Amino acid sequence: MKKEDVISGVLLMGLSAVLYTQTLVDPSEIMFEDDIDPMKYPRMLIALLALLGAVLAGKGLRLAGTVSAVPIFSxxxxxxxxxxxxxxxxxxxxxxxxxxxxxxxxxxxxxxxxxxxxxxxxxxxxxxxxxxxxxxxxxxxxxxxxxx
Amino acid sequence: MDMIFSAFAEVLSPFPLIMNLMGVMVGMIIGALPGLGSVVAISICLPFTFGMQPLQAMALLLGVYCGSNCGGSIAAVLINTPGTPQAAATSIDGYPMARMGKGGTAIGWALGSSIFGGLFSCAVLVVAAPTVASFALQFGPLETFGLILMGLTCISSVSGKNQLKGLAAGVIGLLLACVGMSPFTPDARFTFGLYALDGGMDTVAVIVGVFAISEVIDRAERMLHEEQGSVLSVDRLKMPRIADYRGRLWNLVKSSIIGTFVGILPGTGATTAAFIAYGEAKRSSPRRDKFGTGEPDSIVAAESANNAVTGGALVPSLALGIPGDPVTAIMLATFILHGITPGVRLMADNPAIVYGIFVALAVANVLMWPCCCLTTRMFNYLLKTPEPILMGLITVLCVLGSYGSRGNINDVAVTIGAGIVAYLLRRSGFPMPPIVIGLVLGQQFEMSIGQMTLYKADLGWWEYISASPIALCLFAVTALILCMPLLRRLRTRS
Structure with a gap:
């Protein structure tokens, strides 16, 4: 298991969840039928980020772990x-x-x-x-x- | 032609010229310090451009860009550690020359070739950029969307082996561009209730954090695990005579063509150009058997190619608003900082600035010569500067830079936060350039999607897209760029 990839993937999914909660606020009044939902584009990006996180974590589970000579936290x-x-x-x-x-x-x-x-x-x-x-x-x- | 002459007059006036000169000097100094490179050099200097006119700012940054490319070769020659990745090919023959006591000559070859490569690419830029830009004026929202999408594909090429992580970093950059007011409605997004974020993340603060602060944190531990090279001294720079180029002229021109062409392609960069030119010189040079033992041919090839990338990379950036590499992404961010929208209308709306950039790039290349002559002795001491002291001062400059750009303490918090997050990301294998590419192109990307939705009106998507052959071509090229690694892998397998 490649631990850093799994952790990164899970964190990306967590980040996506937190960001998604930010898109649940009521948008200002939509005046015209053609008006654009300001949260639609960010939501698509969030979904993509969550998907990438899931794939990254999934791939990390299958990959062999590596040890870096330089620790992340010292x-x-x-x-x-x-x-x-x-x-x-x-x-x-x-x-x-x-x-x-x-x-x-x-x-x-x-x-x-x-x-x-x-x-x-x-x-x-x-x-x-x-x-x-x-x-x-x-x-x-x-x-x-x-x-x- | 009038525009070129007036640009010369403006760039050669005292303040832009001083900025250009300072940029070259600073770029050379930072570029010569192993590991920092052009992106960190430009990130450090970017906040100082806030109080300047756009052309002065660009003159400074272009000077840094050219200077850091050249400075990297000095470290490559004197300590066998390229100051910038693009100078790696230079060290193959530069260091052996320095060991033979010809360090000054090796730097002279590198400098002469860099200047030629830079000026050559500048000439190509002057001819190519206006032609591409006048064609790009036909672009509507759909074509602009296709163009930005194509620009975003260079995330794939700057991500190296970490395609998945590069894509995730690019999405993070696009999300960072969403922070603040929506471009279509009065709604604040991702502000977490902080009014300070209503205006969005300051691009400068994010760039300084992502590249420079994360580098400082990374070095804190990494320097314990890396060996410092021994520094060979050099007394003075010795430029090659015109006669010395006999039999090397075609190598010089060919490498400059390679560098310029590679620079135009989004997401390739100077390192690739230097190694392609080096490989080509090794294949075709009559002195190829001497490569690796101190043969100037290889320095000529590598240096002319890596500096020719500077002009090439600016062609898509100025004509289309697509950053070819992280450095040009930061330059586009500088335009935004100064209230200029990069994109297809840049040349039509701001011709004075664009022509000024052409001239500033040429002048920066010429200024490398006196700057390098003046500072050659200094590099003997500079390369021995203790890294801890350097990092301490870089930290202060970064924080002051992000504060100074708007005089807002929140930007300092953004810089520190971005730096720490970027450090964690880069240590987990995430490439950094996609974040900046996403951040710079994000707002335009969202805007073009919105405009496209409105323009499309009642038409079906396919009906709307198929009406534009330019857009179809752009989508096809984007698909091709994306499928290229897959096709290459299939070919290797077969």
Whole structure:
């Protein structure tokens, strides 16, 4: 059994079910006989996705399993995901400079870079360059937040 | 002709020229870093185009496209690890040349051939795109539907061995395009009660997440399991003299023709072109017995073909609105971002931009020369840049890019969410380009279905379809493309 295919197939079917519930809302009043049901096309896509999920899971049951040398979830990948979540969560409240510096530092640290002074210098310098680039050249305002 | 001259004047004005130059530089740098490639390079740069005029944005992205193609060959020559997949064929003879102390010469051959291939395909683009586009003006909703359907079949060719998963990824992309208001009625779809999603998913945010953020997460663990190549140093770039091309000119032209033609075919790409041209050069070159030991013929073939794909891939994208590969899919997304609808009317409605793109592509190819000369020494250090630091900075640029495109924090959430989901999908063997192809073509696809339903009125479907020979041809070609793998398998079996 190819576990990843079976799980992917089942998840696709689950996703299709969740999306289908979203198409059950009442559409706005149909004014003309020829008006198009806005949920018809998405429902067709959902049905196709569910079918593909079922076929994928069915095929996965018949295929031999494979073992990848690189695990899908490891401490490193989960830590990077956590950093990304946190970064997105505090980006506007804390501000660009502190949050971005911390995110760049954390990702590099998680990925195994241990020369802390060099990392601080590179991250600090890069943030200043990025800020200047966004503010003065691209003229895109970056969030200042409580800590800049 | 007037359009071409005015496009030259516009592209060669300071800001678009600087954008083009920056694009080439950034593309070369990212392309030279093994594993990142053209798609990641363009994904990272895409959000920065938001504040620009459409032509400036395209000049930047075309520069990145050409620069990353060329940058990939530098890594292939110096560390025997192609920076981009299309440079894989270059390393076969480029690396042996570098080991003989001729790294600068090998990069020179690669650069010269890339420039020739790029300019050749650009000339083809200038001639072919307007012709195809003027024909495409006859298209109504039915023909447009057939065309987009044909474009969607390139999902099959970019899916490789994972056809089923590629199709599922394509459907996910089409569903992502449905998020937000329906194009026909005031109904919000798949918003889960979040008003932030009423306007739909920001294409830029999704693309950055799917390609760049998922790459960062993937690398976090993968870099532990992969060996880093040793870097050979090179002092300066040495361009081949005109006389050195004697006996290689036909190889150069033939490989450029192969690259341009492969580029025009939806869903094939630069890697295929490079290997077809390499194979052809190996078959026909008088120096074929030296291939693999540092023979410039193979570099000439691979590089001219892979860069000739750039112009070729833009023919269906600009004339018909069909993305030939993930890079052109992102470029079409850039049009949407700037309020321009890609498709059959693009050339008729926005000729200034389209001609500007022709010129920007040519200029980007020429700019590769000074950029590569300036940065050759830098690559010795760049290729030694620690990956963790690079990934940290890419993370920040991605998040800033998706935030900056609309100044909306919800887009950052979309980017992170798309990145994590894309990481899980790619680790389960799902190809990523179909998601973007589905996302880019999705809205037009749904619109054409709706318009077709209205235009058809009381006619039966067959009666309606059979009245259009163009649509019938498009459906036949689509069916042929879809049946091709099956026919190939049957032939192999027999």
């Amino acid at each position: 401490r490193r990948t989960l830590s990077v995901m956590a950093v990304l979540f946190l970064y997105a969560a505090v980006f506007t409240t804390v501000g660009f400079f502190v949050s971005s510096f911390a995110a760049a530092f954390a990702v590099a640290f998680i990925m195994g870079w241990r020369r802390i002074p060099a990392l601080i210098a590179v991250c600090g310098f890069s943030m200043v360059v990025i800020w200047l680039l966004f503010t003065y050249i691209l003229r895109i305002p970056l969030p200042v937040g409580t800590l800049f």
